[in-house]
Amino acid sequence: MRKFIIVGFMLCGWLHSQTVLSLDDALRIATQNSPQIRQAELNLERSNQSLKAQRAALKSNFSLSINPYNYSYDRRYDRFRNIWYSSENTSSSADFRIRQPILWTDGTFSIINRLQWLEGWSEAGSADTDPWSNNLYLTYDQPIFTYNRTKLALNELELDLENTTINYVLQQLALEYDVTNSFYEIYRNQLAYDIAREEYANTDNSYQIIKNKVDAGIAAKEELYQAELNLLNSESSVQNNFVQLQNSLDSFKKLIGVPIPDSIAIVGDVSHTVINVDLQKAIDNGLEQRLELRQREIEVQSAYNNLVETMALNEFRGSISLTYGIQGVNRTFDSMYDSPNRNRQAAISFEIPLYDWGERKARIKASQATIESRKLSEEETQNDIVISIRQAHRQLQNLVNQIEIAGQNVKNADLTYEINLERYKNGDLTSMDLNLYQIQLSDAKIQLTDSIINYKLALLNLKILAMYDFVRDQAVIPENFLVK
Numbered sequence: 001m002r003k004f005i006i007v008g009f010m011l012c013g014w015l016h017s018q019t020v021l022s023l024d025d026a027l028r029i030a031t032q033n034s035p036q037i038r039q040a041e042l043n044l045e046r047s048n049q050s051l052k053a054q055r056a057a058l059k060s061n062f063s064l065s066i067n068p069y070n071y072s073y074d075r076r077y078d079r080f081r082n083i084w085y086s087s088e089n090t091s092s093s094a095d096f097r098i099r100q101p102i103l104w105t106d107g108t109f110s111i112i113n114r115l116q117w118l119e120g121w122s123e124a125g126s127a128d129t130d131p132w133s134n135n136l137y138l139t140y141d142q143p144i145f146t147y148n149r150t151k152l153a154l155n156e157l158e159l160d161l162e163n164t165t166i167n168y169v170l171q172q173l174a175l176e177y178d179v180t181n182s183f184y185e186i187y188r189n190q191l192a193y194d195i196a197r198e199e200y201a202n203t204d205n206s207y208q209i210i211k212n213k214v215d216a217g218i219a220a221k222e223e224l225y226q227a228e229l230n231l232l233n234s235e236s237s238v239q240n241n242f243v244q245l246q247n248s249l250d251s252f253k254k255l256i257g258v259p260i261p262d263s264i265a266i267v268g269d270v271s272h273t274v275i276n277v278d279l280q281k282a283i284d285n286g287l288e289q290r291l292e293l294r295q296r297e298i299e300v301q302s303a304y305n306n307l308v309e310t311m312a313l314n315e316f317r318g319s320i321s322l323t324y325g326i327q328g329v330n331r332t333f334d335s336m337y338d339s340p341n342r343n344r345q346a347a348i349s350f351e352i353p354l355y356d357w358g359e360r361k362a363r364i365k366a367s368q369a370t371i372e373s374r375k376l377s378e379e380e381t382q383n384d385i386v387i388s389i390r391q392a393h394r395q396l397q398n399l400v401n402q403i404e405i406a407g408q409n410v411k412n413a414d415l416t417y418e419i420n421l422e423r424y425k426n427g428d429l430t431s432m433d434l435n436l437y438q439i440q441l442s443d444a445k446i447q448l449t450d451s452i453i454n455y456k457l458a459l460l461n462l463k464i465l466a467m468y469d470f471v472r473d474q475a476v477i478p479e480n481f482l483v484k
Contacts, residue, residue: 018263023183026256026266030179031172033257040171047164051157058150061099068092089120106150107142112325130329134336137325137343146317147308156305163298166291173464173476180460182252184453187268189248191449193241195442196234202438203227203234209425223430230435270452274400275459275470279393282466285475286385289467293385296378303374307367314360318350385465392462399455406448413437413444 021029031037070091077084093116100109114135143149207227213219253260287293323345328336353360417437423429463469467476 018265020265030256040168044168047161051161054157063097066094085123087122091118106148110139133329135327139323142320144318159298186248189245193245196238196241200234207231272452285468286466299374303371310363310367314353314356321347389465403451406451409444413441417441
């Protein structure tokens with residue numbers, strides 16, 4: 001009766017409707033709901049929209065500003081005639097602008113049309129003025145002796161988007177490993193729980209055997225006491241494994257983005273198949289396809305861009321400004337351009353630094369040191385890739401041997417337990433000794449499962465390190481890698 005109560009208590013949480021997930025189901029759900037993936041997607045969206053905004057800023061910008069009514073009444077002083085006078089002005093105006101940045105020169109071309117109506121009087125003297133005026137002019141501003149800030153800003157955003165895309169892909173690969181690892185952890189805990197229940201059933205069977213012998217007077221009571229202790233320990237093991245299984249399920253639900261109160265179960269396959277891995281192929285593909293190498297290249301390029309910006313600190317630079325326009329004024333709107341004026345303007349300006357106490361020189365040296373540091377990091381990353389792939393390959397070879405050994409241990413432990421169970425039934429073995437053989441069999445089964453799971457995880461790890469799937473014999477092509 002106690003056995004049925006315990007088993008029923010342990011299974012009460014499993015009696016509700018459950019969602020059964022395979023590894024593929026879990027990966028699909030995690031890709032959609034995982035907090036890490038959602039965060040990476042938001043970062044990718046931020047970078048993508050920032051680049052779109054920068055590219056949109058390079059197109060023609062149209063703007064219209066209108067001042068429909070402006071009135072002023074002022075008391076002013078005329079220094080030439082040494083008198084105070086009052087003036088009153090009423091005006092309306094509208095400015096229409098078309099601004100076009102030039103990416104390749106970092107210049108700006110603008111078309112501006114200013115329409116104005118002005119009327120006023122003054123105590124100092126009033127003249128018969130033309131209230132309507134329109135000024136249409138073209139301007140071009142070009143910085144000289146400096147770097148192209150527009151092109152550099154666009155390049156920085158392009159590098160940021162590429163780096164964010166790489167981070168998104170790497171996050172997907174990392175999530176695949178984490179989900180797989182957590183999935184097999186649940187599988188292992190489920191197996192340990194099932195083995196513990198099987199061990200409990202065997203221990204209870206042994207307890208009944210020794211109890212019958214004690215009741216028949218053919219065994220000492222000490223044997224019964226030891227059998228009771230073994231049964232209690234087995235019962236505790238069932239409870240501990242059940243708790244560990246539930247904890248791993250909660251962690252798994254959080255990882256893949258499933259509500260914690262939901263009830264889930266997994267179904268998996270831990271069949272063992274040895275995969276042939278070409279070490280040199282893995283190394284070559286890793287050095288060619290690993291996204292971390294491109295990240296190091298982006299870091300070096302960003303450091304060069306930062307050096308360009310630093311070299312512009314306190315630099316000698318200038319600008320050229322050209323303006324050409326047609327202006328017309330008249331008393332009537334229709335006649336403004338009867339006799340237009342042609343306005344022209346050209347200006348060249350320079351900014352000449354004199355002395356900065358060595359600030360620019362020191363900052364340039366700091367930027368150059370950053371570039372060298374990132375180049376060293378790029379070389380170190382290549383060595384790390386080769387070493388990690390070689391280590392993963394060695395681990396695979398070692399796990400193949402461990403699986404073979406663990407499989408043989410299970411066979412031996414199973415035969416040993418069956419033999420000693422007969423000896424126990426015949427009274428040639430104590431319950432304590434039989435319990436040791438039971439534990440040995442349980443440990444052998446768990447060790448075999450652990451070896452197979454570790455082999456599968458090692459294969460997945462090698463896939464991530466070499467960017468090549470040796471199970472399917474194909475290169476890893478990240479989905480949604482190119483973002484337009």
